[in-house]
Amino acid sequence: MLLRKKKPVILRRDRHPISRRNIDEDALKVLYRLKQCGHTAYLVGGGVRDLLIGRQPKDFDIGTSAHPNQVRKLFRNCFLIGRRFRLAHIRFGEKIIETSTFRRRPDPLPEGATTQQQAQDNTFGTPAEDAQRRDFTINGLFYDINTFAVIDHVGGLDDLKRKLVRTIGDPDERFIEDPVRMIRAVRFAARLGFKIERKTMAAILRNRKALSGAAPSRMLEEICRLAPFGSSAAAMKILHQTRLLEVVFPELAATINESSETADILKGMLQQLDQRDLPAADLTPAVVFGYVYCPVFRKEIELLPENPHITEYLKIARSILEPSAARYHLPKKYFYDIIHQYALQGRLELNGFPPTVRKRMLIQPFFRPGLSLYRDYLKASGQPVALLDELGKMAEKVDPLEIPAPRRRKRRPRRRRRTETNAA
Numbered sequence: 569m570l571l572r573k574k575k576p577v578i579l580r581r582d583r584h585p586i587s588r589r590n591i592d593e594d595a596l597k598v599l600y601r602l603k604q605c606g607h608t609a610y611l612v613g614g615g616v617r618d619l620l621i622g623r624q625p626k627d628f629d630i631g632t633s634a635h636p637n638q639v640r641k642l643f644r645n646c647f648l649i650g651r652r653f654r655l656a657h658i659r660f661g662e663k664i665i666e667t668s669t670f671r672r673r674p675d676p677l678p679e680g681a682t683t684q685q686q687a688q689d690n691t692f693g694t695p696a697e698d699a700q701r702r703d704f705t706i707n708g709l710f711y712d713i714n715t716f717a718v719i720d721h722v723g724g725l726d727d728l729k730r731k732l733v734r735t736i737g738d739p740d741e742r743f744i745e746d747p748v749r750m751i752r753a754v755r756f757a758a759r760l761g762f763k764i765e766r767k768t769m770a771a772i773l774r775n776r777k778a779l780s781g782a783a784p785s786r787m788l789e790e791i792c793r794l795a796p797f798g799s800s801a802a803a804m805k806i807l808h809q810t811r812l813l814e815v816v817f818p819e820l821a822a823t824i825n826e827s828s829e830t831a832d833i834l835k836g837m838l839q840q841l842d843q844r845d846l847p848a849a850d851l852t853p854a855v856v857f858g859y860v861y862c863p864v865f866r867k868e869i870e871l872l873p874e875n876p877h878i879t880e881y882l883k884i885a886r887s888i889l890e891p892s893a894a895r896y897h898l899p900k901k902y903f904y905d906i907i908h909q910y911a912l913q914g915r916l917e918l919n920g921f922p923p924t925v926r927k928r929m930l931i932q933p934f935f936r937p938g939l940s941l942y943r944d945y946l947k948a949s950g951q952p953v954a955l956l957d958e959l960g961k962m963a964e965k966v967d968p969l970e971i972p973a974p975r976r977r978k979r980r981p982r983r984r985r986r987t988e989t990n991a992a
């Protein structure tokens with residue numbers, strides 16, 4: 569593999585804004601311990617990027633010359649994970665400081681190589697090689713705990729200034745190597761308000777179909793990571809511009825092609841979701857997929873004849889969600905959460921609004937998220953939401969203990985079927 573042999577750009581402490589005060593104290597402990605034991609230790613990835621542009625990082629990852637077993641011996645609270653590449657997770661209560669040994673990009677596999685050969689490729693590398701194997705220039709920066717300098721092997725400092733998301737190395741090669749990086753490009757552009765650099769953009773347009781071969785679990789994770797920090801509406805816009813939407817949510821792309829109104833409604837819904845500024849843990853696949861497919865669901869509901877039965881709502885919800893659930897191995901729990909939330913819309917529309925609504929429904933776990941989703945849909949499509957607000961207030965006041973348990977109907981004993989054996 570050819571490596572850029574250029575010298576790194578090094579920004580001394582007085583030329584960059586990163587202060588140890590903004591670095592998590594447990595991450596600092598890990599950095600210092602590694603350093604004291606004679607290893608190179610850098611803060612790497614998103615933590616450096618965010619600190620340089622004045623954002624509070626979500627997490628602090630560490631890169632080091634120490635091998636995984638050496639890291640384990642230094643920290644009692646350390647667990648090694650990962651088969652392909654061993655990563656050290658150093659735990660401080662709920663918090664995990666991910667510490668990885670510098671590694672290089674695996675050499676291209678010979679044609680016909682097996683996945684087992686791929687799995688054996690666990691090669692450590694130098695810091696410069698570690699920077700080159702990262703995805704985007706803005707994610708390839710290091711902060712050295714020894715000198716407090718920022719080290720840039722990949723041109724990330726320039727791209728941070730220019731607000732550009734650019735792959736490290738040839739974009740076609742990097743996206744073919746790992747297509748999920750295309751979704752990651754959308755995440756960083758949306759969250760940071762950056763542009764995707766021209767050649768990187770052109771490579772996404774060329775390689776977008778490769779995404780359909782990516783591992784479902786990674787796709788699910790990266791899709792959900794598009795939403796936090798109020799970036800879901802921006803991410804949807806960029807998915808559309810890059811035509812990744814056709815591959816990631818084909819059913820939505822098809823509906824948007826037919827009616828631009830769907831795009832406007834979805835945009836309005838996502839803007840409201842963004843305003844709510846939910847923590848990342850609350851933006852579950854049920855929330856993300858529930859929002860994305862809601863306008864498609866509503867479009868189909870509009871086509872139903874008057875006074876449909878609730879089962880029609882359920883049928884439509886299932887038929888819309890099933891392809892994506894299969895594509896991304898959506899856990900059943902989330903799938904049914906969304907079905908319940910969509911069915912709530914049917915219940916309210918068909919059975920009437922308060923006071924006829926049954927109290928027991930207000931305490932169901934799907935009720936509040938379902939109500940928020942429905943409210944955001946109604947608001948985005950210009951419909952009144954006062955009745956839903958009233959319902960929300962009712963739900964806040966209701967005491968679950970006051971609600972009697974549902975009465976069980978007595979079952980009649982089943983009659984044994986007469987078969988040849990018991991007849992004999």
Ligand code: ATP
Pocket residue numbers: 612613614615626627629701702703704707708746748749
């Ligand atoms: P966030 O703030 O959303 O966590 P991040 O930049 O920290 O963003 P992570 O997904 O947490 O992103 O990954 C940490 C770092 O690991 C990235 O900054 C990047 O350097 C590297 N990385 C992660 N995924 C890939 C990938 N698919 N290919 C190459 N490098 C990657």
Ligand code: MG
Pocket residue numbers: 613614615626627629
């Ligand atoms: Mg991160």
